[in-house]
Amino acid sequence: GADVDNETLVTFPKDFKLGAATASYQIEGGWNEDGKGVNIWDTLTHERSQLVVDKSSGDVADDSYHLYMEDVQLLKNMGAQIYRFSISWARILPEGHDNKVNQAGIDYYNKLIDALLDNEIEPMVTMYHWDLPQTLQDLGGWPNRELAKYSENYARVLFKNFGDRVKLWLTFNEPLTFMDAYASETGMAPSIDTPGIGDYLAAHTVILAHANIYRMYEREFKADQQGEVGIALNIHWCEPVTNSTEDVEACERYQQFNLGIYAHPIFSEEGDYPSVLKARVDANSAAENYTTSRLPKFTPDEVDFIRGTHDFLGLNFYTAVTGAGGVEGEPPSRYRDAGAIISQDPDWPESASSWLRVVPWGFRKELNWIANEYGNPPIFITENGFSDYGGLNDTDRVLYYTEHLKEMLKAIHIDEVNVVGYTAWSLVDNFEWLRGYTERFGIHEVNFNDPSRPRVPKESAKVLTEIFKTRRIPERFLD
Numbered sequence: 001g002a003d004v005d006n007e008t009l010v011t012f013p014k015d016f017k018l019g020a021a022t023a024s025y026q027i028e029g030g031w032n033e034d035g036k037g038v039n040i041w042d043t044l045t046h047e048r049s050q051l052v053v054d055k056s057s058g059d060v061a062d063d064s065y066h067l068y069m070e071d072v073q074l075l076k077n078m079g080a081q082i083y084r085f086s087i088s089w090a091r092i093l094p095e096g097h098d099n100k101v102n103q104a105g106i107d108y109y110n111k112l113i114d115a116l117l118d119n120e121i122e123p124m125v126t127m128y129h130w131d132l133p134q135t136l137q138d139l140g141g142w143p144n145r146e147l148a149k150y151s152e153n154y155a156r157v158l159f160k161n162f163g164d165r166v167k168l169w170l171t172f173n174e175p176l177t178f179m180d181a182y183a184s185e186t187g188m189a190p191s192i193d194t195p196g197i198g199d200y201l202a203a204h205t206v207i208l209a210h211a212n213i214y215r216m217y218e219r220e221f222k223a224d225q226q227g228e229v230g231i232a233l234n235i236h237w238c239e240p241v242t243n244s245t246e247d248v249e250a251c252e253r254y255q256q257f258n259l260g261i262y263a264h265p266i267f268s269e270e271g272d273y274p275s276v277l278k279a280r281v282d283a284n285s286a287a288e289n290y291t292t293s294r295l296p297k298f299t300p301d302e303v304d305f306i307r308g309t310h311d312f313l314g315l316n317f318y319t320a321v322t323g324a325g326g327v328e329g330e331p332p333s334r335y336r337d338a339g340a341i342i343s344q345d346p347d348w349p350e351s352a353s354s355w356l357r358v359v360p361w362g363f364r365k366e367l368n369w370i371a372n373e374y375g376n377p378p379i380f381i382t383e384n385g386f387s388d389y390g391g392l393n394d395t396d397r398v399l400y401y402t403e404h405l406k407e408m409l410k411a412i413h414i415d416e417v418n419v420v421g422y423t424a425w426s427l428v429d430n431f432e433w434l435r436g437y438t439e440r441f442g443i444h445e446v447n448f449n450d451p452s453r454p455r456v457p458k459e460s461a462k463v464l465t466e467i468f469k470t471r472r473i474p475e476r477f478l479d
């Protein structure tokens with residue numbers, strides 16, 4: 001590692017970008033206003049509301065469709081340099097296809113982008129944060145490969161309309177999470193129960209879609225617009241339960257099955273799915289009497305086309321798991337295919353979310369794993385955050401942020417991992433998917449019973465403001 005002084009170690013590099021993140025369905029509301037089409041989260045919350053713990057929806061959410069200037073003001077108050085938000089596909093293309101563009105949707109995002117730039121806040125746009133137009137779900141959703149083409153057509157509309165001002169793009173948010181929407185009938189939208197098959201098909205289409213979008217930008221826009229295109233991937237650090245070869249290899253497989261499934265085709269030098277993924281799914285498929293492997297394959301031309309389609313890697317990091325060698329889970333399933341027994345250490349501090357325990361040192365380890373595996377690409381931390389049940393005095397969240405930022409700074413300064421930016425999840429309390437409004441990730445509190453949806457800074461917003469403005473970790477949070 002590099003030799004660094006104590007002051008440097010707690011200071012953000014000069015060009016490092018700091019800000020906050022949200023997603024369209026979680027904050028916008030305006031679900032049927034001004035020509036927006038229906039998406040799969042509208043459908044799930046309206047027709048299968050029992051899947052959402054408090055039976056709520058994003059029909060109004062934070063009402064950011066009307067109150068976006070308040071969000072911009074919060075960012076401005078914090079001294080944020082960057083705002084990561086997503087675009088609602090069905091607000092731009094109500095029927096999913098590019099034959100009909102909804103001008104009101106274009107106008108909305110133009111107003112938001114212009115307001116951000118007026119306040120010197122850089123927009124970072126996620127093209128897809130889980131809200132697929134229902135018309136495309138009716139064609140099968142992500143397991144249908146045609147969506148790789150439709151995604152490219154949607155992205156072209158975004159580049160044409162916003163690319164003059166938006167220079168940072170993420171094609172997809174957390175494909176790992178939404179592939180699982182095809183692996184259970186009680187999961188996220190569209191909540192379809194085809195484990196070990198539909199989930200791999202969805203992943204396959206999304207990787208092709210990402211590559212199509214990246215290559216189309218290169219061909220049609222890059223020379224002119226000079227932007228950068230990445231993808232936001234999520235992963236938990238996996239800590240082996242013992243240092244036995246079995247447990248260490250189980251965690252390595254966990255990384256390859258959960259991060260490598262997307263990152264290896266795009267970011268590795270050789271491209272394609274990780275060899276361990278192909279070998280295990282092919283072998284399990286044969287043992288389960290399938291004639292064809294449940295994992296679709298890329299042709300050699302596709303491997304070449306996909307490899308290298310990145311300007312940076314977006315990383316959503318929240319927590320860690322423990323991993324042990326062994327096979328668990330029903331056949332067929334991705335969990336069984338991975339052959340790792342995953343748990344969490346009960347000593348790690350909890351949050352309001354069942355899956356999220358606080359393991360800041362896992363962040364540094366994960367960053368190092370990625371840097372080693374993929375040749376130290378620029379990494380932008382697109383999400384990192386903590387859930388509680390609400391309240392302004394969020395000391396656990398303050399600790400979460402300061403500890404994670406300290407670990408990230410060690411990765412940057414000591415380990416020389418190329419981390420270039422960070423957006424906290426989330427700017428405001430919002431619709432937390434199947435957890436509705438019961439779990440809160442916001443650094444600003446929102447009262448969802450008040451029609452004017454007032455936003456109030458929590459203690460965490462105040463500490464992050466201090467960090468954004470001083471560009472270092474305050475003395476009182478150092479050990």
Ligand code: PNW
Nearest residue numbers: 023173174177234316355383425432441
């Ligand atoms: C991410 N898990 O989702 C999403 O990108 C956000 O929209 C979401 O609000 C945020 O993290 C908090 O949940 C995740 O179960 C959902 O491991 C679930 C998991 C991870 C991330």
